[in-house]
Structure formats: C-alpha cells, structure tokens
Amino acid sequence: MRPPTIRDVAERAGVSKSLVSLVLRGSDQVRAAKREAVLTAVDELGYRPNAAARSLSERRTRTVGVLLNDMRNPWFVDLLDGLNSRLHDNGLRTLLADGHLNRRLGEDLTRTFTELRVDGLIAVGTLPPSEALRTAAGRIPTVVAGAREPTLPHVDVVAGDDQHGARLATEHLIGLGHRRIAHIAGDGVVGALRRRSFETVMREHGLSDTAAVERGDLTEEGGYRATVRLLGIPERPTAILAFNDMACVGALSAAEELGLKVPRDLSLVGYDNTYVSRLRHLWLTTVDNASHDVGRRAAQCLLDRIAEPTRPGQVVLITPTLEIRGTTGPPPGH
Amino acid sequence: MRPPTIRDVAERAGVSKSLVSLVLRGSDQVRAAKREAVLTAVDELGYRPNAAARSLSERRTRTVGVLLNDMRNPWFVDLLDGLNSRLHDNGLRTLLADGHLNRRLGEDLTRTFTELRVDGLIAVGTLPPSEALRTAAGRIPTVVAGAREPTLPHVDVVAGDDQHGARLATEHLIGLGHRRIAHIAGDGVVGALRRRSFETVMREHGLSDTAAVERGDLTEEGGYRATVRLLGIPERPTAILAFNDMACVGALSAAEELGLKVPRDLSLVGYDNTYVSRLRHLWLTTVDNASHDVGRRAAQCLLDRIAEPTRPGQVVLITPTLEIRGTTGPPPGH
DNA sequence: GACCGCTTTTGGACCGTTCCAGAACGTACG
DNA sequence: CGTACGTTCTGGAACGGTCCAAAAGCGGTC
Structure with a gap:
C-alpha cells in the first residue's frame, strides 16, 4: 500500500x-x-x-525556510504575506519554524533547515545572536527581514527605516504642540536607532532638555512599568513615544490607572501598526512599517542572492508611514 | 563547493x-x-x-506538517507549544504552513505536505472544508486540533470542551446575579456547541425568556456590531457572553461608546484566554481552553495513529477553566 | 531504398542516504 | 591447529526521481 x-x-x-x-x-x-x-x-x-527524490536528483528543494523569532507577537504576519506571495510567484514554497518554541527545546532550527537543504533562509525579526545562524548563512543564501541584526558577510537586511519612523512620530507630537515628550526605549539595534532618532529630532527642535528616555522592554508589562516611572516625575511628559504597540498598550493602562485621560492629558504613539493597535478600544496612533513591502523586498533580495550568492550584503530600508488614530492630540491647555 | x-x-x-x-x-x-x-x-x-536522501531511503521523514488556519489570530500559540514539545520528545520535527496566506495564492498546502511525505498532519483550527484535506487524510495520519470539524473516517479530533466552557461562563454570570444575558454566537460546529450550551444553562435556571442570542462573527467588528444591536433593545442585557476574545473586545468598545461602564453597567465574558484578553487595559474575563493540553493530547493522538493508522477516529475533549478578570461583576442595582 | 534531419522516446547513470547479507577479524575451545 | 562464534566492518542494492546521450520514428529528397 x-x-x-x-x-x-x-x-x-x-x-x-x-x-x-x-x-x-x-x-x-x-x-x-x-x-x-x-x-x-x-x-x-x-x-x-516524492519531493525527497526530486530534490535529491535536482540538487535543490525549491523551498525556503523562514525562521520566526516568536509567534506570540504577530507583527510579522503582513511581512510573511508579502514574502510568501513573491516567493510563490517564483516557484518557491516556504516552510515556517517558530524559534521561541524550539529554542526552549534546545532544538536548532538552522540545523533542521540545513539538513533539509533549503534553497534559502529568511530570518524574521531579531533573533538571539547565535553561532548557528552564522554558519548556516555561510552555506545557505540568507536574508534578515524586519530586523537590523545580525549583520553577517553575505547576508542582506531588509527592514523598516526606524530612524525615519521615529522621526515621523516625534515630529507629529511636536507638531501637536507637545514639548515634554518621553520615549520608552527597546533594546538591540532597532531600539537604539529609534531612540537616537527621537533624541535627534528633539534636539533639532531645541527640546533636548524636555526629552526623557526610559528603558522598557518589548512587552506590555515593560511599557506599563516605564510609564509609571515617567509619570511619577515632577514635570511629567505630556506625550510618550513607545518602542512598540505592546509597550504602548502598557502605557495606556498605566495612564488610566493614574487617572489620566488619553489623549486629553497624555498622548501616546506606538510602533508596528499591529492589529492590537487597530482594536477600536485601543485605537493607537502608531508607526506603520509597511511590512508587506518589507516582505516583498526581502523575497526579492533572497531571489537575487540565490542567483548570485557571493555578492556583498546590502541593507534595504523601507519608508514607514504614520497612522494617526485616537491616542494623540494637543497637550493639555493648548 | x-x-x-x-x-x-x-x-x-x-x-x-x-x-x-x-x-x-x-x-x-x-x-x-x-x-x-x-x-x-x-x-x-x-x-x-541530507534529509532528502535519508528520508528517501528510510521511507519516512520524521516530520509532521502543521496546517494553520490563520496566523492573524494567535490563539493557537500555546497549542503549538504543547504539540511541539510532545512531538519533539518522540524525535519528530514540525513544519508550519499558514493557510490564510497560501489560500489566497490558490496554493494547496496539503499538496505540499503530501509531496514532502510528512509522517503526519495536524490541522489546527477550523479549516475551510476542502476535498484536499479529505484525500490527504486518507493517505497521511491526520489529527484535527482545536476545532471540531471536519469529521473524517480515520481522523482524530482533539479540542476544548466547548459545552463545558460555555456552561462555566454562563453559570458564572448567573451566579453573579445576572438574569438578562446575551450571547454573541459564532459559526461552525464550535459556534453551535457554545450557543446550545448557553441556551441549555439558561433554561436550566428558568431564564429562557431573558436569554438573547445575536449572530456575530469571530472578529472585533462582528462583536461590536452585535453588541450595538443587543444594547439597542428595550430591556437590554446586563451581561454578554461573546464567542471569543476578539468579539468580546468589540463588545467592550460598543459598551463604552454607548456610555456604559464595564463591569458596573455591563458584564462581558470572552473565550480563548488569548494574550489580548490578558492586556491590562482590557483584562477580560474569559474561558481558558487549556490549549497547551490540547496540543499535547493532539500530539499523542498523532503518535498513536502513526503507530496504528486504521484505528477508528476518536474525539478527545479537554476540560476548560474559567479565568475571572475585570469585565464581570454583579448586575447594576444588585 | 538509402540517407538526412527533425521530433519523440528510452535506458541507464546518478543524487546521498539506509539496510542487509556476508566478509574480516579476534578469541576461546576442543 | 582447525573450528566455532561473537563482534566489527563493508560492498552493493535499494529508495524515487532527473538528466543526458543515444535510439527510434517519421516524413521528405535524391
């Protein structure tokens, strides 16, 4: 049978x-x-x-492996959508693997994909630095999408332009009349870029003195805690730019608990335009990373790299846009 | 090279x-x-x-394919977690594919997995009925997880006990003193089960007359619209049991827009205990499906079915629990 | 009818493993 | 010393495709 x-x-x-x-x-x-x-x-x-027999003989699999950092925060869905459609047009199928799950099991996903002899590898989101990815990238055409690291010899990076995104958000707040603006910073290269851009824009407008930065993390909890700290200082900020939507939701909760009405008493901006930010009850003003485009460009990069594996790695930045919703408005008494 | x-x-x-x-x-x-x-x-x-050569020779792949319905609603993450860990313990790796993306492309994922000759198939969530899945299930050991359909000859079903879950939620509301309780119903077998259970419990408590059911869908938008309709009737309900967390968030928005305070004026219960329900700002009372267990049991079912492919399909129900948070309380004037 | 050139079809080598029957190698025993 | 018997090791046949050189088929021409 x-x-x-x-x-x-x-x-x-x-x-x-x-x-x-x-x-x-x-x-x-x-x-x-x-x-x-x-x-x-x-x-x-x-x-x-039989795909195995075919790929053994053809010496390629027409398959690219997608390494997800963590499915719990579904900011990458649009990215995958763009990625998938472009790859599909070129006769490539994609297989996903979630890093979070497998990391816990101590399983190395690059190993799985290496053994499968996938034709290409896409790392989506900031993955924990690993020797495994480095060696995998040495054998398999690899593209990093939606993150800025790691930077490896023959690896392309396709991501949203964080510098521009943070600028859009900050200038939006300044344009509304805010002066005391705080930033909840994330970590990694992306965190640093957004933070530096925030500081630069504030400086350009002569607002360095009223700019505050508080370290958070990428979770709601982190955003909550950072906001509690920020709102505790004497001359408290009238607006906060959060590292991402999750942190922004945390900020929203903190503001509410302290009796502040958003956006009347406090304006908030998130980042990523996840579906969480689109929930009517939250309705966060946020930066849209144009993830679908990021995915498409990442796919194209991978195709090019498969054709020419040794070309130098390039960095492609996609221009984000600002999505103005319900959490930003003029500062109190303006 | x-x-x-x-x-x-x-x-x-x-x-x-x-x-x-x-x-x-x-x-x-x-x-x-x-x-x-x-x-x-x-x-x-x-x-x-080389995995291809190995599986060609061994005549198996040590790989199971996971068909996701739609990644946009990440209720299944815990399920995957349970699934993955159990399968990993038995030397099987998992590969994911997202149905939503590929359906749009007209790509048939069961085909991909059939060609890969995966050792087993897990369908996660309610997939649109398809001839393809039926034929795939005829060749490959298959288990449906987190959904109640389709029911096919040699396919096991592992899911939360929706009847029990809806009962827990309804009895919780009745216990708080609510009498006029509404249900926002979903579609499919799962929708029908939850709805019928809601109606049964209401009848048991002699509350058939004050039970209302409004059709929604699984989205926030659907929950919003249904709630607007429900709150427009003269003797409006003091509590709503939503089909899932998303619909519940929609209900929350609608209530707020109509000037009702939750839970003072209106109690709300969601379903799935997704991370959205855990956001401090929403903090929904919700039914927890014990997804991790569902995943583990589904994995076990698959392992058993791989060992004995022709045994009759069985249905395994996992008992859910109620997660009481901030959106439920006694009815007004109680 | 032999020959040519074109289209269509075929046998067999190969891809990189596993698996199995049997070879080679020790060691102990009669 | 020959033999029997474990333990280690090896060659070659699968596995199910692709690809290529060559064979076969088929008008048309001389």
Whole structure:
C-alpha cells in the first residue's frame, strides 16, 4: 500500500518513466496523445511526486525556510504575506519554524533547515545572536527581514527605516504642540536607532532638555512599568513615544490607572501598526512599517542572492508611514 | 563547493560509508577508536546529513506538517507549544504552513505536505472544508486540533470542551446575579456547541425568556456590531457572553461608546484566554481552553495513529477553566 | 531504398542516504 | 591447529526521481 511512483504511472500509461517525468515537468516535446495518457494515469493512481527524490536528483528543494523569532507577537504576519506571495510567484514554497518554541527545546532550527537543504533562509525579526545562524548563512543564501541584526558577510537586511519612523512620530507630537515628550526605549539595534532618532529630532527642535528616555522592554508589562516611572516625575511628559504597540498598550493602562485621560492629558504613539493597535478600544496612533513591502523586498533580495550568492550584503530600508488614530492630540491647555 | 557527503566523511576517517552511517545513528556496535575518527571527520568537514536522501531511503521523514488556519489570530500559540514539545520528545520535527496566506495564492498546502511525505498532519483550527484535506487524510495520519470539524473516517479530533466552557461562563454570570444575558454566537460546529450550551444553562435556571442570542462573527467588528444591536433593545442585557476574545473586545468598545461602564453597567465574558484578553487595559474575563493540553493530547493522538493508522477516529475533549478578570461583576442595582 | 534531419522516446547513470547479507577479524575451545 | 562464534566492518542494492546521450520514428529528397 505504498504511494505510487513514477514507474507505476509509466507502466499504466504504457510509456517509459522518462516520458512521465517529461510530461510532469511540462515539456512541449511530447505528443499530445501520450501526454494525455500519462495525465490520466497520474489522475487514476493519485500520483504525487516524492519531493525527497526530486530534490535529491535536482540538487535543490525549491523551498525556503523562514525562521520566526516568536509567534506570540504577530507583527510579522503582513511581512510573511508579502514574502510568501513573491516567493510563490517564483516557484518557491516556504516552510515556517517558530524559534521561541524550539529554542526552549534546545532544538536548532538552522540545523533542521540545513539538513533539509533549503534553497534559502529568511530570518524574521531579531533573533538571539547565535553561532548557528552564522554558519548556516555561510552555506545557505540568507536574508534578515524586519530586523537590523545580525549583520553577517553575505547576508542582506531588509527592514523598516526606524530612524525615519521615529522621526515621523516625534515630529507629529511636536507638531501637536507637545514639548515634554518621553520615549520608552527597546533594546538591540532597532531600539537604539529609534531612540537616537527621537533624541535627534528633539534636539533639532531645541527640546533636548524636555526629552526623557526610559528603558522598557518589548512587552506590555515593560511599557506599563516605564510609564509609571515617567509619570511619577515632577514635570511629567505630556506625550510618550513607545518602542512598540505592546509597550504602548502598557502605557495606556498605566495612564488610566493614574487617572489620566488619553489623549486629553497624555498622548501616546506606538510602533508596528499591529492589529492590537487597530482594536477600536485601543485605537493607537502608531508607526506603520509597511511590512508587506518589507516582505516583498526581502523575497526579492533572497531571489537575487540565490542567483548570485557571493555578492556583498546590502541593507534595504523601507519608508514607514504614520497612522494617526485616537491616542494623540494637543497637550493639555493648548 | 558542494556540501560534503557521507562518503567524504568516510574517506577522511578511513572507514566505509556504512560505518559512518552506523556511528551517526548512534549504534553501539562500533569500536570507540573508529567512532572517534568518524566524529572528528564530521566536525572538520562540517558534515550535515541530507534529509532528502535519508528520508528517501528510510521511507519516512520524521516530520509532521502543521496546517494553520490563520496566523492573524494567535490563539493557537500555546497549542503549538504543547504539540511541539510532545512531538519533539518522540524525535519528530514540525513544519508550519499558514493557510490564510497560501489560500489566497490558490496554493494547496496539503499538496505540499503530501509531496514532502510528512509522517503526519495536524490541522489546527477550523479549516475551510476542502476535498484536499479529505484525500490527504486518507493517505497521511491526520489529527484535527482545536476545532471540531471536519469529521473524517480515520481522523482524530482533539479540542476544548466547548459545552463545558460555555456552561462555566454562563453559570458564572448567573451566579453573579445576572438574569438578562446575551450571547454573541459564532459559526461552525464550535459556534453551535457554545450557543446550545448557553441556551441549555439558561433554561436550566428558568431564564429562557431573558436569554438573547445575536449572530456575530469571530472578529472585533462582528462583536461590536452585535453588541450595538443587543444594547439597542428595550430591556437590554446586563451581561454578554461573546464567542471569543476578539468579539468580546468589540463588545467592550460598543459598551463604552454607548456610555456604559464595564463591569458596573455591563458584564462581558470572552473565550480563548488569548494574550489580548490578558492586556491590562482590557483584562477580560474569559474561558481558558487549556490549549497547551490540547496540543499535547493532539500530539499523542498523532503518535498513536502513526503507530496504528486504521484505528477508528476518536474525539478527545479537554476540560476548560474559567479565568475571572475585570469585565464581570454583579448586575447594576444588585 | 538509402540517407538526412527533425521530433519523440528510452535506458541507464546518478543524487546521498539506509539496510542487509556476508566478509574480516579476534578469541576461546576442543 | 582447525573450528566455532561473537563482534566489527563493508560492498552493493535499494529508495524515487532527473538528466543526458543515444535510439527510434517519421516524413521528405535524391
């Protein structure tokens, strides 16, 4: 009761296995009658080619592996969407693996994908630095998407322009009349970029003295705690730019608990335009990273790199936009 | 510059390829000295076995395919966690594929997994009914997790006990003193089960007359609209049981817009205990489906079914619990 | 009818593993 | 010393495809 092979099909259609192979790969060198015979045999037997055998012989898999950092925070869904559609157009399928789950198990996903001999690798989001990724990138064409690190020899990076995004958000707040603005900073290269950009813009407007930065993390909890600290200082900020939407939701909760009304008493800006920010009840003003474009460009980069594996790694930045919703307004008494 | 093969390793270590194979598969029939030689050769060459060749020869892949309905609503993350850890313990790796993305592309994921010859298939969440899944399930051991459909000949179903979950929630509301309780219903088998259970419990308490049901869908928007309708009727409900957390968030927004304070004027219960319900700012009372357990049991079912593919399909229900948070309280004037 | 050139079809090598039957090697025993 | 018997090791046949060189088929021409 094994699945039928190409030889079974050949026998049934009364031709050689080579001809079946030709038909299945869409050759036009086959007479219509035989093609027909092969196709009906395929149908009758319910034949499906064996991907392992095929890739062993072709020496490629037409598959790219996608390493997700953590599925719990679904900011990357649009990115995957863009990625997938572009790769699909070029005959490549994608397989996902979630890092968070497997890291806990001590399983190395790059190893899995290396053994599968995927044609390419996409790392989505900031992955914990690992020797494994470095060696994998040395063998398999690799692109980092939606993150700025790690930077490795022959690896492209496609991400939103964090500097520009943070600028958009900060200038929006300044434009509304805010002066005392705080930033809840994230970590890693992305965190540093957004933070520095915030500080630069504040300086450009002569607001360095009223700029505050509080370390948070990428979670709601972190945003909450940071906001409690920020709102505890004497001349408290009238606006906060959070590192991401999650932290922004935390900030929202903190503000409410302290009896502040958003945006009347406090303006908040998130980052990523996740669906959480779109929930009517939250309705966060946020920076949209154009993730779909990031995904598409990452796919293109990977295709180019597969064609020419040794070209120097490049950095592609996608311009984000500001999504103004309900959590920003003029400062109190303006 | 091809990746090294088992023969390269053998040559370097001065042994036959068969011996290398033995060492790599952990045989104890190998003398320590040779084992050592093989392992250092593996190391020096950076050898990684070729999964395609291995699975072609072994006639299995040690891989199970996971079909996700839609990643946009991450209720299934805990489920995957449980699934993955149990499968990993049994030497199986998992590969994910997101249905939503690929459906749009007209790509058939069951086809992909069939061609890969995965050892098993897990369908997570309610997938749109498809002939493809039916035929796939006929060839590959398959388990449905976190959904109640489709029911197919040799397919197990592992899910939360929706009947019990809806009962817990309804009785919680009744216990708080609510009489006029509404339900925002979802569709499919799961929707029907929760709805019927809600109606049954209301009847048991002699509250059939004050029970209302409004059709929603699984989105925030659907929950919002349904709630607007529910709160528009003369004797409006003092509590709403929503089909899921998303719909519940929509209900929350609607209540707020109509000037009702939750839970003072209106109690709300969600379903799924997603991380959205855990956001401090929302803090929804909700039903926890014990997804981690569902995942673990689904994995076990799959392992059993791989061992014995033709046994009759069984239905395993996991008992949910109620997670009481901030959106439920006694009715006004109680 | 032999020959040519074109299209269509085929057999067999190969891809990198596992698996199995049997070879080689020790060691103990009669 | 020959033999029997474990323990280690090896060659070659799968596994199910692709690819290529060569064979076969088929008008048309001389």
